[in-house]
Amino acid sequence: MKSELGVDPHRKHVSLIWRNALFNISLCVCVFSLQIGLMTVTLFPIRLFIAAFMMLLAWPFAFIGSVGRSETAVEPQCLWRKLVDVVLRTIMRVMWFAGGFHWISIKGRQALPAEAPILTLGPHSSYFDAIPVTMTMASIVMKAESKDIPVWGTLIKYIRPVFVSRSDQDSRRKTVEEIKRRARSGGDWPQIMIFPEGTCTNRTCLITFKPGAFIPAVPVQPVVIRYPNKLDTITWTWQGPGARVFSVLFSFSQYLPIYSPSEEEKKNPALFAHNVRRLMAKALQVPVTDYSYEDCQLAMAEGQIRLPVDTCLLEFAKLVRSLGLKRVNSEKLLQDYGKRARKLQGQRLSLEDFSQFLELPVSDELRHMFALFDEQNEDHSMDVREFVIAFSVVCRPAKTLDTIRLAFQMFEAEEDGAITENELMCILRTALGVGELKVSRLFRAIDEEDSGKISFESFREFVDQHPDFAEQYLYSDNAGFGSSSPSHAANGFCADFSPSEQKKLD
Numbered sequence: 001m002k003s004e005l006g007v008d009p010h011r012k013h014v015s016l017i018w019r020n021a022l023f024n025i026s027l028c029v030c031v032f033s034l035q036i037g038l039m040t041v042t043l044f045p046i047r048l049f050i051a052a053f054m055m056l057l058a059w060p061f062a063f064i065g066s067v068g069r070s071e072t073a074v075e076p077q078c079l080w081r082k083l084v085d086v087v088l089r090t091i092m093r094v095m096w097f098a099g100g101f102h103w104i105s106i107k108g109r110q111a112l113p114a115e116a117p118i119l120t121l122g123p124h125s126s127y128f129d130a131i132p133v134t135m136t137m138a139s140i141v142m143k144a145e146s147k148d149i150p151v152w153g154t155l156i157k158y159i160r161p162v163f164v165s166r167s168d169q170d171s172r173r174k175t176v177e178e179i180k181r182r183a184r185s186g187g188d189w190p191q192i193m194i195f196p197e198g199t200c201t202n203r204t205c206l207i208t209f210k211p212g213a214f215i216p217a218v219p220v221q222p223v224v225i226r227y228p229n230k231l232d233t234i235t236w237t238w239q240g241p242g243a244r245v246f247s248v249l250f251s252f253s254q255y256l257p258i259y260s261p262s263e264e265e266k267k268n269p270a271l272f273a274h275n276v277r278r279l280m281a282k283a284l285q286v287p288v289t290d291y292s293y294e295d296c297q298l299a300m301a302e303g304q305i306r307l308p309v310d311t312c313l314l315e316f317a318k319l320v321r322s323l324g325l326k327r328v329n330s331e332k333l334l335q336d337y338g339k340r341a342r343k344l345q346g347q348r349l350s351l352e353d354f355s356q357f358l359e360l361p362v363s364d365e366l367r368h369m370f371a372l373f374d375e376q377n378e379d380h381s382m383d384v385r386e387f388v389i390a391f392s393v394v395c396r397p398a399k400t401l402d403t404i405r406l407a408f409q410m411f412e413a414e415e416d417g418a419i420t421e422n423e424l425m426c427i428l429r430t431a432l433g434v435g436e437l438k439v440s441r442l443f444r445a446i447d448e449e450d451s452g453k454i455s456f457e458s459f460r461e462f463v464d465q466h467p468d469f470a471e472q473y474l475y476s477d478n479a480g481f482g483s484s485s486p487s488h489a490a491n492g493f494c495a496d497f498s499p500s501e502q503k504k505l506d
Contacts, residue, residue, distance in 0.1 A: 114187025
């Protein structure tokens, strides 16, 4: 699968797709930029005023339509409520027209709530994706805090969303239960629109769907969204001038046939999501990628150390999800792994030992994960401390110092609580998911007394004094760091993670 040089052509291709899914860059000529500037000070204020007026006009109707509603039951749609619904849809259409969407095309038939209680929309790329919501008045999943926003909160409550509370630790479970309750009501509740990608991309591919929409195991209707405009200024990933302020825009939504899950898919929401995604990708004529919202968080996390574009940790993160290791109580699990790994004191584990450490049966996914850390020695073994470091990065990508603290606890010597240069190299290389990393200059800068060892306290003090230490001492010292063609190990993860193996090479 890998060449002798350790470059994985498939990973390089996937990485390019992943980067393109996050960013959308376009160059505009000077004339076009001047046009944008002119229209920003002329047409944009008019459009903004009309859109804001329509929002305010919709508020009293939404308030009247919400009077007397129960949060746990749905009442029959009487004539006056149907009239309010028509008025609100008309107001919303005028608002989108003022925003530049002069043409909104819909293809296919929207299923009835009894036929498909859940609508799965994709790709998700912009706040303009709310157009299908305002055109159908379907329910969505929203943050509970949204209902307290003046004007907007009243409009939101009208469509009877499923609220998610950030302050409630059990909110995720309650949300899934509420979606299941509504989806299995036999069509009594309005349909629920869900964007299963869970984040915005630029529509060049479909990333992994989150399973929430598929856990109820009911028929769903896929809906694909297109913006067939000559210049793409719709997506959140757009990095060009704000042409959307004056452009005449097009929106196209297509309702695909209802997808009824098989018995196997009802038992396996991930398989259900995978098959629906494949159907939507075919309709959109775009590829799919196995990367997900969590990978986006990992790749874009702003910790003390920035992950390179082609970090091997993205592959590791997929295996973590496949094995079900990333749970709600990941912090507690991390501490347990760290304590057990420290007791092993660098003892190398076989595949069977690794299986017992994780308390998981040997499977293809576990073999693949083991191979990521197996440096292809004769004994085919791994240092489980490397797994714990990588797992920590995946579980808390923005908390770099917490990961390094845990790593120090596993590697430090009992007599002085310090680590060597090779051990620091092992820690940082594993945390970054790269094949080669020079840390000599960084280590010497921290080890001012030239003792050959550093403690976590000295490392943290150095980081506090040099917040951009990674730019100064890591990225600048490692040629090609973060490029699209890193030096991967033959094992597919990172070469020679263990300091003991580095000593053998030296």
